[in-house]
Amino acid sequence: MSEWIVVCQVTDIPKLGARVVKESGKDDIAVFRTETDQVFALTDRCPHKGGPLSQGIVYGENVACPLHNWQISLSSGEACAPDEGCAGKHPVKVEGGTVYLLRQVTA
């Protein structure tokens, strides 16, 4: 079973920036905000060497990993060619300016 959990307000994330969501016992999740206020969520680990994507430079619908500059697509989590790999993508929604993440809950 899964449920939507409140993460923050869209305005809590800087435009062309990201915040990291920490929950004990779970992988960190990076939530990104684009120029046009679209919000995306990826596992905060670059498929290359595990760099924290939340710390990268956001442009268009991409983020550049801060460790070795891999370019990761925010919408798919896929690394841009010629690099290969995928950072896990998480369902995210924005309602009334609030950002929600869908999380698995063990009953």
Place this chain on the structure above:
Amino acid sequence: MSKPKLVLVGNGMAGVRTLEELFALAPDMYDVTVFGSEPHPNYNRILLSPVLAGEQTIEQIILNDLDWYKQHNITLHMDKMVSKIDRINRKVIASDGTEAEYDRLLLATGSNPFILPVPGKDLKGVISYRDIKDTNDMIAAATEHTDAVVIGGGLLGLEAANGLKLRGMNVTVVHIGEWLLERQLDKTAGKMLEASLAERGLQFRLQAQTQELLGDEHGRVRAVRFASGEELPAQLVVMAVGIRPNFTLAESAGLTCDRGIKVNDTMQTFDPRIYAVGECVNHRGIAYGLVAPLYEMAKVAANHLALMGYGRYQGSVLSTKLKVTGIDLFSAGNFAGGEGTEDIVLSDPSAGVYKRLVIQNDKLVGACLYGDTSDGSWYFKLLREGRPIADIRDHLMFGESSNLGDTGHQGQNKAMAMQDSDEICGCNGVCKGTIVKAIKEKGLFTLDEVKKSTKAASSCGSCTGLVEQILMNTLGSDFQETPKNKAVCGCTDRSHADVRQAIREQHLTSIPAAMKAMDWRTSNGCGTCRPALNYYLISTWPKEAVDDPQSRFINERAHANIQKDGTFSVIPQMKGGVTNASELRRIADVADKYQVPLVKVTGGQRIDLLGVKKEDLVSVWKDLGMNSGHAYGKSIRTVKTCVGSEFCRFGTQNSTQMGIDLETMLANMWSPHKVKLAVSGCPRNCAEAGIKDVGVIAVDSGWELYIGGNGGIKTEVAQFLCKVKTAEEVKEYSGAFLQLYREEAYYLDRTVHYLNRVGMDYIKQRIVENAETRQALFERLLFALDGLQDPWKARIDGARKEEYVPLIPMPA
């Protein structure tokens, strides 16, 4: 709505490359139809010579197989010659009656071999050397006949002769010039080449004029007769005396032609719906026959076809290599010299090495290398850059390894001699074999393509020179040089120089304004251009332009240095490397309290706390009660000092205080790249001022200033700028130099790169000789630094709090 129709006439390298470039920019924009007169898909014409020599097969040189055409929904008409362009009804008609309508037409009809107008030119066995059919004819002839004559001692002729010789024929090269390759080599090198080819069994008739080709009773050629009356037996005659642009079709359609189809800088002909690229073109009076310019044209034409319209072709500088295995020659530019030029010549005939460099007005304008061409790419680079060579002139001849430049960590600059398993790029662990394989298999032609595909030279860049050499050696004359005015990134065609100038002249003060004014292609740039723009804005318009933290790399945004595990390192300021018990106690307490995994003394005489969690940063800074050491930024780093005259028995001046004063003055200074200083109290130079961006060495009578040193990727010794008397002068001169660097260098250039670009004379003129410009620069530096707050202090006071605080979710 149906898509516009694009018809390509000429299924060769230039035309198909244009399509590839177009598909990359606008994949589904056109319905594409291609006509090719040969019964093959697009192949690499340049590699016909290795095929003839038996080193490669036809299959290996196919660039785009039939599947490629299918994938891109291209209607392909092979083996069909277009005979007419109907410009009124906008269609082309092939000789077999096939018609295709066009909205845009691309002509890439290439060139025709020039056939000497001598009697007997139509005999059987007389061929040119241009396509797969000619190559196959030669291979077949080699199995049936024994004697071949190649007319023409140019690149193509020699490659043909070499191939035929390897296939077992007796080959004589007939050449009208005094020496071989007279358009690529000077006389000495030409004679050396002749000797070395003669050793391989080729024969030569130089300064010989062919008068007639004689046939036998079956209509096959049997001999060549010269003007002197001499006859030479030959059952195969290859004409390789040059090519002529093929513009018959264009001319018959009424397009302006003059030794080629005339095109403008966007590769459009007289009829703007019709484009032309490749060897059939006359651009600014020049018809090109090498592949690199053709590919540049392809890029521009594709750009225009994709309705982007910002590409311009402005002509090319060329270099030449001969694709005969085992013979190395290279030439570029004006290697023949002439009035007003000087030569530097190295000639060692018994070792088979000859090098000639032609210099004019303190610049390298031509190079001709024979026997050892490993520095060809470097000379070619100097030639294109047109940089003054006075400072390296005395060892210019000995190549890149004896000079500054990017040749790798261990001085291995002979890319050719390296094994496939030798590592080229230490940062990304890329071996030579991987690069060569990628170049061949993926059809890479430029340094950028190799960087993207293999990652070699994409990190620290110190192996760039090696990678360029490998590219050059692998591709031969296909090598496409990195353009001099490289664009900042894929978001724009503007170079760093253009961007700096526009920001200054148009008074741009924000990233969106700058992108708008310079027609950026992307709405908010990328991780490459935004940090550069941000720096240019704040350095050009201090106190006006607003710093954009989202356009800064994480280290500069968080004011700490990110580590491989996502934690950060904290280095507090310790001016001149001087600390005290109270600071050390606080550092120790912080290390305990935050369980800092590693405490380490840095090379810059400071203390590094490694492994601090991001959310702890602000409280760590607060507990430290020290200023930021800026050890994470493209900024002032540290001023390293020695003990100086206060304690040291050799010290001549108080170098420690000088260092502290400089570090105080330069606090919070952003720069194009990191900036390190050092002050030594005597010429023993314990502070290692010789490898710093600004090095200060005390002598009895004052201070010596050195600039442009670098202890990093490639060690560079700082160069002497001037000597000054007082400590105030040290501050003014070094401050003025750093401001000059801040105002004029390109983003991510260290002082050494800037110094190499503009030259020491220029810097001396601005800083040493002209007190007015020096003082103005110094004042601008002080103005820019005035009022800047320590970034750690600002964050302790609550600035940009959300950067450091993670989000904790809660159920909806």
